[in-house]
Amino acid sequence: xxxxxxxxxxxxxxxxxxxxxxxxxxxxxxxxTAILGPNGSGKTTLLQILSxxxxxxxxxxxxxxxxxxxSNRLSFRRxxxxxxxKPYLFNTDVFENVAWALRLRGIGRKLIRKTCEQAxxxxxxxxxxxxxxxxLSGGEAQRVALARALAIDPDVFLFDEPTSHLDVxxxxxxxxxxxxxxxxxxxxxxxxxHDYSDIKEYVPNFVEMMAGRVVRTTxxx
Amino acid sequence: MxxxxxxxxxxxxxxxxFDSEVYLIIWVSLKVSLIAVMSAAMxxxxxxxxxxxxxxWLKRAxxxxxxxxxxxxxxxxxxxxxxxxxxxxxxxxxxxxFTPYGMELGLFFLATPLVxxxxxxxxxxxxxxxxxxxxxxxxxxxxxxxxxxxxxRFAITAAVAFAFGRVISEVGIAMMLGGxxxxxxxxxxxxxxxxxSKGEFELGMALGMALxxxxxLVNLALYALQRQSR
Numbered sequence: 001x002x003x004x005x006x007x008x009x010x011x012x013x014x015x016x017x018x019x020x021x022x023x024x025x026x027x028x029x030x031x032x033t034a035i036l037g038p039n040g041s042g043k044t045t046l047l048q049i050l051s052x053x054x055x056x057x058x059x060x061x062x063x064x065x066x067x068x069x070x071s072n073r074l075s076f077r078r079x080x081x082x083x084x085x086k087p088y089l090f091n092t093d094v095f096e097n098v099a100w101a102l103r104l105r106g107i108g109r110k111l112i113r114k115t116c117e118q119a120x121x122x123x124x125x126x127x128x129x130x131x132x133x134x135x136l137s138g139g140e141a142q143r144v145a146l147a148r149a150l151a152i153d154p155d156v157f158l159f160d161e162p163t164s165h166l167d168v169x170x171x172x173x174x175x176x177x178x179x180x181x182x183x184x185x186x187x188x189x190x191x192x193x194h195d196y197s198d199i200k201e202y203v204p205n206f207v208e209m210m211a212g213r214v215v216r217t218t219x220x221x
Numbered sequence: 222m223x224x225x226x227x228x229x230x231x232x233x234x235x236x237x238x239f240d241s242e243v244y245l246i247i248w249v250s251l252k253v254s255l256i257a258v259m260s261a262a263m264x265x266x267x268x269x270x271x272x273x274x275x276x277x278w279l280k281r282a283x284x285x286x287x288x289x290x291x292x293x294x295x296x297x298x299x300x301x302x303x304x305x306x307x308x309x310x311x312x313x314x315x316x317x318x319f320t321p322y323g324m325e326l327g328l329f330f331l332a333t334p335l336v337x338x339x340x341x342x343x344x345x346x347x348x349x350x351x352x353x354x355x356x357x358x359x360x361x362x363x364x365x366x367x368x369x370x371x372x373x374r375f376a377i378t379a380a381v382a383f384a385f386g387r388v389i390s391e392v393g394i395a396m397m398l399g400g401x402x403x404x405x406x407x408x409x410x411x412x413x414x415x416x417x418s419k420g421e422f423e424l425g426m427a428l429g430m431a432l433x434x435x436x437x438l439v440n441l442a443l444y445a446l447q448r449q450s451r
Contacts, residue, residue, distance in 0.1 A: 048353075051356075051357055053353060053356045053357055074359065074361055077356065077357065077359050078359035080357070082357035082358075084350070084353070086350070087350070087354070088348055088350035088351050088353070088354040090351075090354075090368070090371070090372060091371075091372055092371075100358065100368070101358040101359060104358065104359055104360055104361075104364050105359065148358065152358075152359070
């Protein structure tokens, strides 16, 4: 079994307050893993470490067997799609919001247009390209953010409670996309959720956290 | 009242007749102010963004110092630079005193703390999710900086416009470092002060109106930008 993330003796602190202490954690590649736990248990901090936005105070993180260093951090970050429960959309139109991450990667104009249209079609927002991102509803904004993550075609998707503020339609669309990404494209997906029962049918694997520590993992691969 | 009304009419006449002296003074003012403010923006905006994004132990002290610098009396700043640029001063050999370069230097130091401080406030007022979004989308430091400027464009442009307003309307630095030399370092504010003291009210009035017109233009540009960013 291929391992996407390998965390070894990872500690993370905000100032002097230690919020995360993980002795050992392996997250398998190509499957969906849920991160469960009460508020303040360190789930989001763990996800930010997995996205290489935050760096552990001590310990090491390997990404597909390669240790994270200062020099490869950016390239690791570019292989990850991250979606938060309340995503930030840039103060411009929907197309620009999706296109920016592609432009950062030096992709040509024609391919950007094609990729953006495909990504927007996947989230049922084709035709929204010229709409101002700030004028969208919460569900639509969440779908634009998902399109933005889909467009870069990352190896790993990290979702921080992606369905918690969504209407029924967007909620089921989001779950369908997660299922499809995993089944047909074998993407590695890590999802933080409060409502495990909602995704249990297709996410049998979870990491349970409590007070900054991993208390249980079930890797049923 | 007649005297004020006559001053306004005569002043308008000088502007309409394209009086060369009036337009030379306006040109010197605009040139010196624009150079000072653009230089301050090029240095001050990146520093403001950097201070806003980084946490370091002197940050609070630096913010207090910047706030103090914003309220620095221009005459005192002019006096300090006069001491540095005068023949006996450490920069005396460069011959910058009573030249447009000397004025630009002084005005640059007046504008820079304003630009830094207002940019700092503008970036701190941005939604913190912006920074996380930039990083998670794979932006490097430069790409993130460009996106911060884009998202904070209105507030940052307002900062530069505010600095321009302060620089073009100040008199202390322009007088002390420029020396109010006709056709060379005479600006709108120093000319107004001089002409009014000489009793040449109409020229002062013409330049006062020109100064107000420049302020109006700056505000109109800001308003247009604000509408565009909505």
